[in-house]
Amino acid sequence: MxxxxxxxxxxxxxxxxxxxxxxxxxxxxxxxxxxxxxxxxxxxxxxxxxxxxxxxxxxxxxxxxxxxxxxxxxxxxxxxxxxxxxxxxxxxxxxxxxxxxxxxxxxxxxxxxxxxxxxxxxxxxxxxxxxxxxxxxxxxxxxxxxxxxxxxxxxxxxxxxxxxxxxxxxxxxxxxxxxxxxxxxxxxxxxxxxxxxxxxxxxxxxxxxxxxxxxxxxxxxxxxxxxxxxxxALGGQQRIDELTKNRNQLAAVLSGLTEGVIAFDLEQRVLHINDAALSMLSLNVEQALNRNFYELPASRQIKTAVEKCLSEQSNLTATVKFGERTFECCCLLMTSDKEEPSGGIMVLEDITEKMHLEKVRSDFVANASHELKTPISAIRGLVETIIDDPRMPEEVVNRFINRINSQAIRLDAVVQDLLHLSRFDSAEADSNLSRIDLAELARKIYVTKSYDAGDAGLDINLKIESEPLEVDGDSEALNQLIANLVDNAIKYNIEEGKVEVRLYKKRSSAFVEVEDSGIGISAEETQRIFERFYRVDKARAGSVGGTGLGWAIVKHIAQAHKGGVSVDSQLGKGSVFSVNIPLAEQEIDHAVKIS
The missing domain is CATH 3.30.450.20 (PAS domain)
Structure with missing residues (x-):
């Protein structure tokens, strides 16, 4: 002893x-x-x-x-x-x-x-x-x-x-x-x-x-x-059964994860792979289980991460590409009871959407900076010119002041649109909800925009197929949604073109459609027009004074009201923008009875 x-x-x-x-x-x-x-x-x-x-x-x-x-x-x-x-x-x-x-x-x-x-x-x-x-x-x-x-x-x-x-x-x-x-x-x-x-x-x-x-x-x-x-000693089999049960529970937990999980030994042989990992790598169980990583039809970067984790006996994280998808690959070294390496666990997270959102955010910051810098630089240049030349003719000064005013209006428009986007990105949009009749709101906008369409030599029509169209929403936001759609239909139209605004109900939703006979949008660009600061025709957008935020605001307002927006367009033939918003409760009951 x-x-x-x-x-x-x-x-x-x-x-x-x-x-x-x-x-x-x-x-x-x-x-x-x-x-x-x-x-x-x-x-x-x-x-x-x-x-x-x-x-x-x-x-x-x-x-x-x-x-x-x-x-x-x-x-x-x-x-x-x-x-x-x-x-x-x-x-x-x-x-x-x-x-x-x-x-x-x-x-x-x-x-x-x-x-x-x-x-x-x-x-x-x-x-x-x-x-x-x-x-x-x-x-x-x-x-x-x-x-x-x-x-x-x-x-x-x-x-x-x-x-x-x-x-x-x-x-x-x-x-x-x-x-x-x-x-x-x-x-x-x-x-x-x-x-x-x-x-x-x-x-x-x-x-x-x-x-x-x-x-x-x-x-x-x-x-x-x-x-x-x-x-x-007497209950050994009972312990084995319990371990088997725990293993099955762990497998159930791993199969329910959205992240891909792969366990491998020191020989890089796959010991376990959950459903998420099979889906990410486009594999089935027979193709992966008990196979060496080098035999799997996976990205070379993933195989290199496994090899490096085992050779250096350390945890590592890497971003890898597999086809059109991007994954964050995290390899964790497993150790035995003797603190010796026994294999590893790979966790795969699909960050394709996250990378896209990060790029959108980066582009947004760059575009916002550019849109704000342009009018500010113009205003500063004009003001400095006026200050540096105190004997400048009054006619020139007035012309410069008018240009400063136009740039200030442009700057204000960008700032207002950014504020609207910020508002509908946050949860504060639900705080001003009230019962709104879209038909009545569309009539008011139609009256106002008729003058703009007339000045542009366009024919504008309003068709309301069913009334009332009541929704729970923010009156100011919905007014801006319809106004933005009509404004863009007028701005991006052809000479003597047409604009038609249609309102109707379908099942439990109210639909607002704005159709124009304008320049149209290509199939590639329809995927991006709702991005912030994206312009289909940059030269035309500059001449009509657009900020590049109109369609983005429409999208965010629709989403804030639990609805959506879509576009159907062909180059040279015009576009149809469609917004759907859920009807108010009593309107839903009425629509169901009619159907």
Whole structure:
């Protein structure tokens, strides 16, 4: 039993803990006592200096240095070193050294501190006495009005002696108590671990499939341990069944994950692959399970990540391409109970959409910066030109001011559109919902936009197939949605073209369609027209004053109202934009009855 490493680890750890605890406790207590002693000595010196101030202030009026015996005779019973210094730092009297041999004291820390406050304190090395000293200084004023300083000092060894004695007592008492506790701990550990060693030997035999071996019952908790091990020997199959059940549950959890998970061994052989990973890599179970990674029809980057994880025995994360999809591949090294590598786990996350959204965000920031910078630069250039030429003709100034105004209007339009987008990107869009009749709203917009269409030489018509068309929505937002669709139909139309606005209900949704006979949109561009700042015809958009946000605002307003937007267009033949928004509850019931 004395050779038991566990016994000596327990006993040795306890001994080390007690020794370290005693040292740390002694250090902190000693530090606290040291601080307390310093404060006490400081207070004592300060009190003594105040009591001696009246009797020693008259020495400031003397022109010559005072003898040591004269000063000692004036302050009987005072153990501290006493020094009197005039306002210029000259030592007039000192109980331990001749004043003439002492340097100017005006730069001493305690003197400097007492000049700024009622007293000064310092702990420093004394060149005259060759030892650390504790100093306290106060200001003096002689009967004739001369200023100076009174300084008292004690050797720091007084504090060292007090702290050292206390620390020795702590270490001695801690050692004695610790030794007694260690002896008791050794006895208890021996009594506990001796039967455990016997149980361990028989348990090892059971682990070697000698299930006929039984452990004897012991006192205390050892008897319970024996019973538990006996139950393990009798219930081995039950444990195996439980492990099988847990494995199946883990497989069910992995199959339900949206991330792809692949487990592999040191030979890069696939041990497990969930449904998400099979879908991402376009594989079936037979193609992947128990196959080497190099045999899988997967991306070379994925195979390299597995090889690097095992060769470098470290976790790694990489972004890999597989066909048209992008994955974030994370390889985690698995270790056995012996902390040795046993394989790894690969987690695949499809970040194709995330990468697309990041690109959209980056493009949006760049486009927004450009759209804001252009009018700002124009305004700044025009203003600087006016400022630099104070004799500019009034006609030119007015023309510049008109251009500044047009650029300011353009800048305001961009900012307003950005604010609208921000509003419908957030959850605040639901806060202003009310019952809205889209038919009535469309009539008002039709009246307003008829003038714009007439100015552009276009024919505009409104067709409302069913009324009312009530939805729960934001009146201002829905007004802007329809207005933006009509505006774009007018702006991107041909000469003497047509615009038709149609409203109808279908099942549980209200539909708003705007058809134009304009320039049309290609199939490739219809996928992007609802992106922010995207323009189909950039030259035409600049001439008609568009911000590139109109269709994006339409999309976000529709989505904020739990609806959607679509476009059907052909180049040179015009476009049809369709927005659907869920009807209000009573409108849904009415639509169902009609159908």
């Amino acid at each position: 004395l050779k038991s490493r566990f016994l000596w680890k327990v006993w040795g750890s306890m001994a080390l803990f007690m020794a370290v605890s005693s040292i740390i406790f002694g250090f902190f207590v000693g530090s606290q006592v040291e601080q307390s002693a310093l404060k006490r000595i400081q207070g004592a010196l300060f009190d003594q200096s105040l009591s001696l101030a009246d009797s020693l202030s008259s020495y400031l009026d003397t022109e010559e240095s005072l003898p040591i015996k004269l000063l000692e005779g004036t302050t009987p019973g005072v153990m501290a070193r006493i020094t009197i210094v005039d306002s210029e730092g000259k030592v007039l009297a000192d109980t331990d050294s001749a004043p003439a041999k002492m340097m100017n004291q005006l730069d001493r820390p305690e003197i400097v501190a007492s000049s700024a406050s009622s007293f000064g304190f310092s702990l420093r090395y004394s060149d005259a006495l060759k030892m650390d000293m504790v100093y306290v200084a106060i200001r003096l004023t002689s009967p004739s009005g001369k200023a100076g300083f009174l300084r008292l000092a004690l050797p720091y060894r007084v504090v060292d002696d007090e702290v050292g004695t206390l620390r020795n007592m702590i270490y001695a008492s801690g050692g004695a108590i610790g030794l007694g506790l260690l002896m008791i701990a050794y006895y208890l550990a021996y009594r506990l671990l001796n039967p455990i060693a016997k149980v361990t030997r028989r348990a090892y035999a059971i682990a070697q499939q000698q299930y006929q071996v039984r452990l004897p019952n012991r006192r205390f908790d050892i008897g319970q341990l024996s019973e538990i091990i006996n139950e393990i």
